[in-house]
Amino acid sequence: MKYYFAPMEGITNYIYRNSHHCLYKGIDQYYMPFIAPHHHHHLKTRETSDINPAHNQDINVVPQILSNNADDVIYTLKQLNELGYQEVNINLGCPSPTVTKKHKGSAMLDDLDNLDDYLKAIFQAQLPIKVSIKTRIGYQDTSCLEALIKLYNKYPIEKLIIHPRTGIQMYKGTVDLAAFEAFYQHSTIPLVYNGDLKCIADIKSIEEHYPQLEGIMVGRGLIARPYLIDEYVTGNQETLEHFKKFHDQLESGLIETLKHEKDVLFKLKELWAHMYVMFNDSKKPLKHIRKAQNLEDYHKALDEMLDCGINYSDEF
Ligand SMILES: Cc1cc2nc3c(=O)[nH]c(=O)nc-3n(C[C@H](O)[C@H](O)[C@H](O)COP(=O)(O)O)c2cc1C
Incomplete structure (x- = not known):
């Protein structure tokens, strides 16, 4: 397959x-x-x-x-x-x-x-x-x-x-x-x-x-x-550290290729509309990510999201 x-x-x-x-x-x-x-x-x-x-x-x-x-x-x-x-x-x-x-x-x-x-x-x-x-x-x-x-x-x-x-x-x-x-x-x-x-x-x-x-x-x-x-x-299970590496590489790539901070934020928010399901009780940090006006706000909300921990269950 x-x-x-x-x-x-x-x-x-x-x-x-x-x-x-x-x-x-x-x-x-x-x-x-x-x-x-x-x-x-x-x-x-x-x-x-x-x-x-x-x-x-x-x-x-x-x-x-x-x-x-x-x-x-x-x-x-x-x-x-x-x-x-x-x-x-x-x-x-x-x-x-x-x-x-x-x-x-x-x-x-x-x-x-x-x-x-x-x-x-x-x-x-x-x-x-x-x-x-x-x-x-x-x-x-x-x-x-x-x-x-x-x-x-x-x-x-x-x-x-x-x-x-x-x-x-x-x-x-x-x-x-x-x-x-x-x-x-x-x-x-x-x-x-x-x-x-x-x-x-x-x-x-x-x-x-x-x-x-x-x-x-x-x-x-x-x-x-x-x-x-x-x-x-x-069979490997995801870890927060590994996901963070992926996120950071993606964010750096977006920063390098997009002209404005607001465009980077827009792309990251678009991803989080999907990715929030991989974290436990992630509705609140998701709201903070959505409200972020700049990358500094975004990183604070991201830390909150990561603190929720990965939801390994198939239910979301
Ligand atoms: C935001 C978005 C963009 C998409 N862009 C394309 C595309 O460029 N070409 C394409 O064939 N399908 C596109 N699709 C459809 C997906 O490739 C896929 O067929 C669809 O999401 C169903 O699969 P999934 O349930 O695994 O997401 C897009 C879907 C979404 C939600």
Whole structure:
């Protein structure tokens, strides 16, 4: 079984990935947040920086493309291939309305004829790079699930990462394991499960139910507990000292790369919206972290948080 770190736009950039990779074991590949090439093939500074091989040394990373235009995808695949990437992921899962209203991400699952043309063009280009896909199980609903599975089966997709929710479901409700089961039974592509794995028991349960999976991808569960896969794979328990090392490396990276203290604070607060679950009775220090106006306030609140001690139970 392989373990993958899910792409999370705004969170798992190269600073985060490097800090995580340096301190935690067990992740086979880090999937990068999407880059969205435009017709003129221009990428944002943030995107160029994230895919820069110099920023991803010694880490197995997979860039991800979000585009509904096959020519733009092909152009970007060539660029990424020239940069030395072995695999690139295509985003057919993003549920954000700003993306889906442009018929990108999960909205592409709403028109399977169009999706077929898109994939045909991409795979006919026969580029020397592996193409994997990250997908939802439908956009509005799962009425086309069978057709979607058949459609994917037509192409030499390296792996299919499935988050079993529909696009319009966003992150609400529960994952649809019946739909995932349909993929598991009928897909001929190596499958990766993704969605709502928050603790070791969740991961074990998926592995037991789906022993033929190629891998498991975790996003929010790993942001909340950066040690989750490390502990699962090595059996080592997280310590405060080790977590602090990770935190400090991440914070230093953010300070080095972001211009303003308030931007560093914003990023750290975003992480704590997930990470507070790894500490006992952490609501109060979390409030203080959220209220921090500068890094000095933040460090006081951080000390309070660390004083709570790690919550090793699976319940939170
Ligand atoms: C803040 C945020 C940003 C995300 N950015 C991306 C992205 O850039 N590309 C992508 O394919 N999925 C993205 N996702 C979806 C995650 O990769 C993942 O599929 C989703 O969170 C479900 O997995 P989880 O329950 O393990 O978090 C994002 C999710 C969140 C919450």
